[in-house]
Amino acid sequence: MQRAETRPGDRHFDVEGIARVEGEGTLRLRIGDGEVREARLSIFEAPRYFEQLVVGRSPDEVLDIVTRICGICPVAYQFGVAHAFEDLFGVAIDPSVRALRRLLYAGEWIESHALHVYMLHAPDFLGYESAIGMARDHRELVEQGLALKKTGNRIMQVLGGRPIHPVSVRVGGFSKAPRRADLEPLRGPLEEAVRQSVATLELVASLDAPTFEREPLYVSLRHPTEYPMSEGRLVSSDGMEVPIQNWRDLFAEEHHEGSNALHARTRDGRVYQLGPAARVTLCADQLHPLAKEALASSGLAEAIARNPYWSIAARAVELIHASAEALQIVEDYREPAVACTPWTPRAGVAAWGTEAPRGLCWHRYEVDERGFVTAAQIVPPTSQNQGAIERDLAAFAPSVLDLPHAQATVRLEQLIRSYDPCISCATHFLDLTIEGD
């Protein structure tokens, strides 16, 4: 969207100095004569530094470095690296190791989604400024959210060695595989998490979301037999489908004025949306039966597909899926014969994508014959969703112009939070100003 001159009567929605872990940014929204003249989400992001930091590093060093990109999606970043190099080096991992990876991935989703649903997004729907106010009136909800998050943390602790920035993931598997007895303490909390997750979706289904419908281009991984986490083909709601290594066949990054983040578009220039709503919409048939049944009972599948505010329900559905699959993995676990499959490096291009809680995260590394990186490209989900956020803000903003100023601001903040971008909650700093005669 092009920038426009300010005119008398224009309304301005500005967010300045957004702080984040994965990046920082600002939001600028200009509305005049009932039309959106400008919608721009500018993000200044750290991952670009990482593309240089990993040059000259070995695969396992890269894996340890990229985990620091994000405090809540480290597993997604790590598995992107692990899969990319395993694919290039022709490494076949033990099936039990593969199951452990999905368990760790489920832990990350539970941790991230529980935090977002209960602490960051539910207050919007229930009319609270934050989870603190919500805790005064709905203590049980906050405790339920914290309990779910704690279960995710426990999985990360058991498998990754610590709740954030796991240290056990290696190219080829894990540095050490847990014994069956090590996973047993997860069983009880996961049984409870399944119950709590189902209750979460029931709670979410009772909320009122703003009316806003559109038909986005959804993109996610899709696996033939399971709900996508770190394997599958890249698919879209308009029928695109390529191997995950070929992300660049369909998408490209481009610079935008006013931001050091690269924005991603389809090769023909369209914005697209990643994340839980995309995954639930494109892969609902692969959900765990409990999650599939709960989604059907909620009657929210169509709303999730069309209204971004209902992404909170998509996260709740994925909480059920992650909890139920994690419990199944713990119950079926057999210790692997080999925790980490040895590998031999070779020169080439290592590329892969994984489904971080907030959407597809894609990596591409050019490596020499020692396996050392000579060039890197890391495409985080937030920069891919940026265009979709701006498009939705532009489309939704006219509908809030008749609302009181503060209420309109909250609605716009809530819309941004629906995407769970790494900058999402910083929009609490939204400083709404109105200019006019």
Next chain:
Amino acid sequence: MGDADAAATGLVRVRLFVCGERLRGDDAAALLAADRLPPDVLRLADVRPVGLLDVDALTALPEGLAIVVADAALGPPAGHIVIRALADVARGGVSPRSSHALPVGQALALAAELRGGLPPGSFVGIGGGQFELGAPLSPPVAAALDAFAGAIAEEVRRLAAATG
């Protein structure tokens, strides 16, 4: 040492939550300061490096323990040391600044709601100037590390005496 054990020894009266990330410039300040704490303070305090302060860590706190939260902070000039009551930090802002974790003030405020109040304790912070991954300590923070460790130590001693 388990939670109950720690309090039961009669020596450990304070839990010191050390926040930060060693690889992110001045964000490492509290961790580096904790490395410099003298033996008498280490006998009084159960030191917990936590990265970010988590609500669970506060709601699970045994009765009878005071806490000190040490962290680098945005706002004060780099190297400037601030000591605040926990209640002041909890009132300081309800706005989350990240979708990744609750900030210290919000974690404290939420814990206070769930616990029915905050434990006795204080926040000891140092103003930071650079937090980028791979950045070194800024010169003002590096120069103030001993003073920062001293301020943490004094708070631990004071709270240990008050709760003893």
